[in-house]
Amino acid sequence: MALIDSRPRTRREARRELGPYGRVQQAVNELDERIGIARGGRNLLDKIFPDHWSFMLGEIALYSFIVLVATGIFLTLYYVPSQAIVVYHGVYKPLDGMHMSQAYESTVNLSFAVRAGLLMRQMHHWAADVFIGSIVVHMARIFFTGAFRKPRELNWTIGILLLILAILNGFIGYSLPDDLISGTGIRIAYSILLSIPFVGSYLAFFLFGGAYPGHIVIERFYIIHVLIIPLIIIGLIGAHLTLLVRQKHTQFAGKGRTEHNVVGSPLFPQFAAKTTGFMLMVTGVLGFLGGYAQINPIWQFGPYEPTKISYAVQPDWYMGFLDGALRIMPSWEWTAWGHTIPWEVFLPAVVFPGLVFNLCLAWPMIERRFTDDYAMHNLLDRPRDRPKRTAAGAAVIGLLFTVFGASATDVLANYFHVPLNEVLWFFRVAVIVVPIIVGFVTWRVCIELQHVPGAVKRKRAMVVSRTPEGEYVAAPAPEHPGDEHRELEPEPVPVRIELEPETVGASATTAPTGESGVRRALR
Amino acid sequence: MSESKEPQASGTAGVMDPAHGSSGSEVGGGEPAAALPVARLDDPHLQEATRYPRRVEAIVALSFLIGIAGICAFGGAYVERAGTQAYAASLFVGLFFLGFGLTAWGKYLMPRGPFVEERHSLASSRSEQQAMAAALVERTGIVVRRRKFLGGLLVSGLGLFGIVAAFPLLRSLGPRPQGTLFKTNWKKGSLLVDLNGTPVHRTDMQVGGILTVFPKGKETTLTAQAVDQTVLIRVQSTTLVTMKARADWAPDGYVAYSKVCTHLGCPVGLYEQELELLVCPCHQSMFNVRDGAFPVFGPAPRPLPQLPIYFDTTGFLRARSGYDQPIGPGFWERSTIGNGKASAT
Numbered sequence: 001m002a003l004i005d006s007r008p009r010t011r012r013e014a015r016r017e018l019g020p021y022g023r024v025q026q027a028v029n030e031l032d033e034r035i036g037i038a039r040g041g042r043n044l045l046d047k048i049f050p051d052h053w054s055f056m057l058g059e060i061a062l063y064s065f066i067v068l069v070a071t072g073i074f075l076t077l078y079y080v081p082s083q084a085i086v087v088y089h090g091v092y093k094p095l096d097g098m099h100m101s102q103a104y105e106s107t108v109n110l111s112f113a114v115r116a117g118l119l120m121r122q123m124h125h126w127a128a129d130v131f132i133g134s135i136v137v138h139m140a141r142i143f144f145t146g147a148f149r150k151p152r153e154l155n156w157t158i159g160i161l162l163l164i165l166a167i168l169n170g171f172i173g174y175s176l177p178d179d180l181i182s183g184t185g186i187r188i189a190y191s192i193l194l195s196i197p198f199v200g201s202y203l204a205f206f207l208f209g210g211a212y213p214g215h216i217v218i219e220r221f222y223i224i225h226v227l228i229i230p231l232i233i234i235g236l237i238g239a240h241l242t243l244l245v246r247q248k249h250t251q252f253a254g255k256g257r258t259e260h261n262v263v264g265s266p267l268f269p270q271f272a273a274k275t276t277g278f279m280l281m282v283t284g285v286l287g288f289l290g291g292y293a294q295i296n297p298i299w300q301f302g303p304y305e306p307t308k309i310s311y312a313v314q315p316d317w318y319m320g321f322l323d324g325a326l327r328i329m330p331s332w333e334w335t336a337w338g339h340t341i342p343w344e345v346f347l348p349a350v351v352f353p354g355l356v357f358n359l360c361l362a363w364p365m366i367e368r369r370f371t372d373d374y375a376m377h378n379l380l381d382r383p384r385d386r387p388k389r390t391a392a393g394a395a396v397i398g399l400l401f402t403v404f405g406a407s408a409t410d411v412l413a414n415y416f417h418v419p420l421n422e423v424l425w426f427f428r429v430a431v432i433v434v435p436i437i438v439g440f441v442t443w444r445v446c447i448e449l450q451h452v453p454g455a456v457k458r459k460r461a462m463v464v465s466r467t468p469e470g471e472y473v474a475a476p477a478p479e480h481p482g483d484e485h486r487e488l489e490p491e492p493v494p495v496r497i498e499l500e501p502e503t504v505g506a507s508a509t510t511a512p513t514g515e516s517g518v519r520r521a522l523r
Numbered sequence: 524m525s526e527s528k529e530p531q532a533s534g535t536a537g538v539m540d541p542a543h544g545s546s547g548s549e550v551g552g553g554e555p556a557a558a559l560p561v562a563r564l565d566d567p568h569l570q571e572a573t574r575y576p577r578r579v580e581a582i583v584a585l586s587f588l589i590g591i592a593g594i595c596a597f598g599g600a601y602v603e604r605a606g607t608q609a610y611a612a613s614l615f616v617g618l619f620f621l622g623f624g625l626t627a628w629g630k631y632l633m634p635r636g637p638f639v640e641e642r643h644s645l646a647s648s649r650s651e652q653q654a655m656a657a658a659l660v661e662r663t664g665i666v667v668r669r670r671k672f673l674g675g676l677l678v679s680g681l682g683l684f685g686i687v688a689a690f691p692l693l694r695s696l697g698p699r700p701q702g703t704l705f706k707t708n709w710k711k712g713s714l715l716v717d718l719n720g721t722p723v724h725r726t727d728m729q730v731g732g733i734l735t736v737f738p739k740g741k742e743t744t745l746t747a748q749a750v751d752q753t754v755l756i757r758v759q760s761t762t763l764v765t766m767k768a769r770a771d772w773a774p775d776g777y778v779a780y781s782k783v784c785t786h787l788g789c790p791v792g793l794y795e796q797e798l799e800l801l802v803c804p805c806h807q808s809m810f811n812v813r814d815g816a817f818p819v820f821g822p823a824p825r826p827l828p829q830l831p832i833y834f835d836t837t838g839f840l841r842a843r844s845g846y847d848q849p850i851g852p853g854f855w856e857r858s859t860i861g862n863g864k865a866s867a868t
Contacts, residue, residue, distance in 0.1 A: 046638075046640060047640065048638055048639065048640040051636075051637070083745075115601065115604060116601060116607070116610050118607045119607050119610045119611055119614075122607075151645070184789055184805065187749075187787070187788050187789060188787045188788065188789065188805065190788065191786075191787040191788040191851070191852040192787070194704075194852055194853070194854040195852065195853060195854065196855075197855050198855055199855075200854050200855050201700040201704055201854050201855065201856060202699065202700060204700075205697040205698060205699065205700045205703075206693055206694075206696035206697045207696065207697070208697060209696060209697040209698075210697050210698050210703070210746075211700075211703050211704070211746055211749070211750065212746070212749050212750075212788070213745055213746060213749055214697075214746060215746075246645065247645065248640070248642055256637070256639060259642075260641060260642050261639050261640060261641050261642055262639065262640045262642065263637045263638070263639045264636070264637060264638065265629075265633075265636055265637070265638065266636075266638055269629070269633055270629050270630075270633045270634070270636070271629070272629070273625050273626070273628055273629025273630075273633060274625075274626050274629035274630055276622075276625055277621075277622040277623065277624070277625030277626030277627075277628070277629060278622060278626055279622065280618045280619070280621050280622025280625065281618070281619050281622035281623060281626065282622075283618050283622075284614065284615045284616075284617070284618030284619030284620075284622060285615065285619065287610075287611050287614040287615050287618065288611055288612070288614075288615035288619075290611055291607050291608050291610060291611015291612065291614075291615070292608060292611055292612075305745070305748070306745050306748045306749035306752065306790070307718070307735050307748055307749075307752040307782060307790050307792075308790060308792065309789055309790045309792035309793075309803075309804050309805070310804065311793070311804045312804070313789075313804055313805055323806075326786075326787070326806055326822060327806045327807065327821075327822065328822075329822050330822070331786075331808075331818060331821070331822050331823055331824040332824065333824035333825065333853050335857070335858070338858040339855055339856065339857075339858065340853045340854060340855060340856075340857040340858065341853075341855070342824065342852060342853030342854070344786065344822045344823075344824050344853075345786070345787060345852065345853070378642060409807065410804075410807055420807060420820070421820065424807075424821075487637060488567055488568060488635075488636075488637065490636065490637040490638060490639035491560070491562070491566075491568050491636075491637075491638060491639060492560040492638065492639055492640070493560065493638045493640070494560050494561055494562030494566070494568075494569070495559040495560055495561065496559065496561045496562075497561070497562055497563070497564055497569065498561060498562070498563045498564060
């Protein structure tokens with residue numbers, strides 16, 4: 001260690017002491033000596049990300065969340081979470097002189113009087129819708145490829161918790177402007193709480209600080225929306241990604257891909273470049289939607305008043321399945337021994353989503369029970385190879401789509417000039433029939449696909465041509481230029497990259513420190 | 524040559540030496556590390572993923588230039604207050620094309636790979652696993668066996684704290700419901716007024732007219748409005764009897780029902796005049812005005828409670844009494860028989 005203590009006298013010596021990687025080497029050494037980053041850090045840079053498009057769905061969710069946080073912080077600077085009644089005298093003249101809550105007033109003001117405020121608000125709303133949508137699609141990918149199996153059950157659970165929290169926060173978030181439509185939504189939420197047996201009225205009163213609407217619910221929703229749930233979401237995303245790094249990615253079977261390796265691009269620089277670029281693109285698209293696709297124009301709905309209501313009230317898309325379930329539920333209410341159980345609310349709005357999410361949470365266990373498969377799985381299934389799982393998932397998706405459609409009974413009846421009663425009964429039947437049909441058809445299709453020879457391989461096109469004599473001749477199409485660029489056998493990520501041999505040879509004799517013998521070739 | 528013995532420099536010596544080839548080398552710091560993979564620059568894995576790097580470079584450069592222009596335009600639009608669409612267009616162009624260029628760079632101009640990484644089991648050895656379980660069980664065992672009494676005290680103390688802490692956390696959030704859900708502000712003799720506090724006179728409404736009314740003095744606060752809101756309708760018949768035992772509840776064809784839907788509490792705001800149906804726009808429950816607001820369609824389980832009303836000596840409408848049952852959606856403590864017909868008292 002004496003050599004280290006002897007300080008270099010000249011700059012050149014100092015540089016030489018640092019080795020070929022200069023200041024970066026120095027920084028790495030300093031950090032490594034204190035907190036030990038070198039080996040783990042390099043492993044992280046070498047982490048392999050499979051090059052399959054379906055792995056991008058979760059990234060959309062992550063980047064929408066980043067946009068949500070950024071635009072949300074902007075919104076908190078202008079939004080006032082208060083139900084105090086004020087008289088509006090702002091720039092939007094149609095509302096001039098109207099009584100409204102400060103929450104509504106500040107939302108209108110930040111839309112019209114704050115520069116880029118409307119863009120930020122609409123981006124935030126779009127980002128929320130895209131966030132939840134991409135979580136759902138990502139989850140479907142995980143489900144149908146069996147990526148939730150051992151050892152990843154915990155991450156599957158975290159993902160479902162994230163979905164539930166995202167839906168909850170989405171609902172609370174769009175309730176904050178206190179406009180006529182969201183106010184009605186809050187009233188419905190209050191009534192759903194009331195419907196819970198034994199504790200319903202207590203839950204409702206504790207959340208709303210008394211009877212509906214009270215004076216405090218917007219303030220409470222605000223702190224839940226901007227602090228409590230986002231903190232939990234951030235923590236869970238952290239855990240989600242930590243587990244992902246620790247357990248490494250799953251991958252589809254293919255050339256050189258086994259249960260014991262991962263093939264793809266390293267985090268740095270390929271994946272980092274691709275994913276950062278993708279983040280910018282997602283943000284750009286959300287910005288475009290925020291400026292060109294109007295969403296939640298609260299100034300058209302008017303401020304919330306408990307006695308008013310507007311026609312064709314639909315919630316955001318992710319609440320649609322609850323709304324649809326509420327619509328098609330028969331009006332069953334039990335009253336006995338001095339108590340009431342409002343099944344017509346409790347069943348579709350509490351029990352139904354509870355069953356769906358618990359089924360999702362329990363699925364890895366359920367599947368294990370049926371397949372007795374306790375092995376580790378790092379290679380993904382093709383959905384067709386697991387017909388029963390695929391059919392079950394498709395059936396549940398079919399069910400959810402049907403109840404989602406049922407949330408538009410009134411709109412459909414108007415649009416197609418069909419009696420509302422027929423639309424209602426159509427959905428009441430469909431909600432039972434559709435999952436069965438979808439499940440059965442999916443199962444059959446999976447079985448059929450298994451028997452298609454060479455279905456997995458991409459085939460060369462055949463060109464069929466007719467000779468002047470009228471004969472038809474089939475010949476393989478010429479190879480597409482892209483096809484010549486065959487995939488290579490995977491290799492470990494090189495830590496060091498050598499120059500051409502002659503350069504190395506030359507430098508070995510002339511520059512023993514290696515400064516010119518090594519260079520970063522990864523661009 | 525003495526420099527090469529120094530820790531940092533020696534790390535690169537192996538690369539320098541052509542004899543070592545791609546076998547890697549030891550890193551400094553004293554402990555021997557696993558061989559680190561080395562590749563030559565002409566390794567096919569390190570070549571660009573595209574076969575037309577010049578072309579892709581041009582596309583990436585163009586994309587970056589468009590992106591930079593978009594970012595500049597965004598700044599300019601912001602300064603000039605050019606409006607939401609201008610912000611959005613420039614922001615989109617800026618971020619999307621920067622992102623597109625970067626993605627293309629990463630996908631086509633960086634080493635094509637594919638690269639591989641070995642998976643290592645995360646699990647420890649069986650003996651390590653057993654040691655962990657043993658540490659938990661045996662140490663806890665020692666503690667519990669030796670000091671059962673202390674442990675019991677501690678657990679009950681913490682448990683008590685949990686219960687006691689839950690009290691302010693939950694209980695202080697709001698009052699207990701007690702009778703609140705059973706009550707409205709309608710009382711015997713309450714004057715029916717509209718949102719502006721104007722009472723309703725016998726001559727005020729046309730046949731087919733509809734008005735939302737409140738008990739006088741309570742029309743201003745939202746919380747009162749939310750429960751008291753009552754829809755007053757004048758129907759054709761002047762001798763409307765909506766149900767048995769409600770003979771004098773609808774004088775002169777004026778009939779009043781709670782406006783709070785019995786399904787989920789939305790205001791029953793639509794009135795279909797010809798069929799004399801009240802419709803809730805939330806989930807399309809329909810209530811027959813002539814038939815005691817009995818639900819004829821949709822998920823509402825109960826009729827809207829009817830408010831008994833009369834004309835006072837000056838010809839203004841007043842309530843005979845409050846509602847005979849809790850208004851609005853069902854809840855656990857609600858005890859009135861559901862169908863309303865039997866319960867009209």
